[in-house]
Amino acid sequence: MNARRRGRRARQAGWNVLGLAIFVVMVFPVFWMISTAFKSNEQIVSLNPTWFPLHPTIQHFRDAIHRPYFWVDVKNSLIIVSVTVAISIVLAFLAAVALARYRFGGRKLFIVLVIGIQMLPQAGLIIPLYVVLARYHETNALSGVVITYMTFVLPFSVWTLRGFLIGIPKELEEAAMVDGSTRLGVFMKILLPLMGPGLVATSVFAFITTWNEYIFARILLNDQSKQTVTVWLSYFVGSSRHTDWGALMAASSLTAIPVVIFFLLVQRRIAFGLTAGAVRG
């Protein structure tokens, strides 16, 4: 009995050690980015790496934000992201209400559309989007990028919002209708407030995917003053023979920070959107 318990405890300790090891391996790249961003240049290029910068410097962050076009491109990203998310959430919410609350002819076709579009590889769309937008002089314009971003934000938002709507019991709305509220009244007084968290979570997730997007921005925006932050970051390497690793890691950290914060806020709520229904929890 005792021996068996000891064996179990040893095995448990083994699993814990393995878990810790995997934690270290998985998190190491992120740690290395932050660590490098705070090191002095001598420490960075040294053949014997410094693990923890004991005398951190913020010089690299200063260098990164003073590189040409950083602030302009951050502003571009913010404009593109907010316009895309604002338009998409409104349109998607209406469609999600239809999917979650009504049965109608063509509903299945609409669902196929919403799910199918999300599976289209972005690379497969660059040629037609580029050519069509060029015809209407929308290349090298933020508005053109917004259009392309909506192609993937819209279907994703419909599907996620639908999931949140299903979680709100229909009976609440029916009770309000019986009490004499109009449909619009029910919508404004019941559905909208209850959907608050869902709308916020979906918007934040849409924010993250658009902020992170690379390929559409890469092909559509040529001027450095028109680019987004991800494209700016991708041109960091190769602009000179010697990469300024410290500044690159500082810039990477700055690009990742808003995403990481937002992601931590909504991850629990939204993580299962893509597999919703398959995980019953």
Place this chain on the structure above:
Amino acid sequence: MAPAAETMLDRSRRRRRFWGRTLRSAVPYGLILPIVVVIGVILGYPLYWLVKLSTERYGLFELIRHAGVSVGLANYRSVLHDQVFWHTLLRTVVFTTANVTLTMVIGMLLALLLARVGTVVRILLSSGLVLVWSMPVVVAVQIWYWMTNYENGVVNYILTKLGIGNFFEHDWYATTFSQLSLVTLLIVWGALPFVVITLYAGLAQVPHDLIEAAEVDGARSWRVFRDITLPILRPILLILTSLSIIWDFGVFTQPYLLIGQSKISTGNYLMSIYLFEEGYFKSDYGRGAAISLLMLLMVAVLSVVYVRKMVRIGEAQ
């Protein structure tokens, strides 16, 4: 007199009810109308153009002139007779298979591990996974590029110190195999959090008493896994696998940025890079459109399982 008035009243009431019902049944259509119109314009119209472009000669000149020259199926013929296309397709299939297999196998193992470790380690490990999950792809590429740099990359240092071999100034970008292996590691690293956390959530559905009963009956952990856990996780595994296949088949940003444009060549193309280089970079939009269409068709075939499954879920609720 009275009956006539009643029928008139009836009729108007009926009419009002008819219009009310029609109006109400129009509500869902009104709700989806805006998005359908927008998607039609921003996606439907470009897709129509995709088909049209694929049958035209359409380069920079035609782009400026706003008109292509019809060439029938010449673009398709050119692509299908291109050795590079077939090599790229084969490479992409092998690459996707490797990525998906690694992601799913390691993901499953890590999910099982997550269920076995103590609370503290579990919280630590899952927070770490969420942190990795949140990394933007472009940022992740820069980090990996820095870590695998041949002069002072930390990967070379660690591998040498661990005694795995002498990796001093080892160039990971020297061969196609090595380049694509790095891309695979980057992709698997980035994909694991989603897979592990989803599978771990799925493991919570496996009834505890069922496993205990099996263990009392003397079943080994492999048998418990095969006969109890696996069948319950099957639907989730199916969805995760199809999603991974679709994503990895069409992956662009990681290989394009990690290998670096200067080192991209016909010898290390993946499908989306082939399409990008041949269609966009060389401004041969007609031929690029033909490649795009072929690629979209392949992905459509790969997505059938996933889309059908999700549509069934969507219809039920």
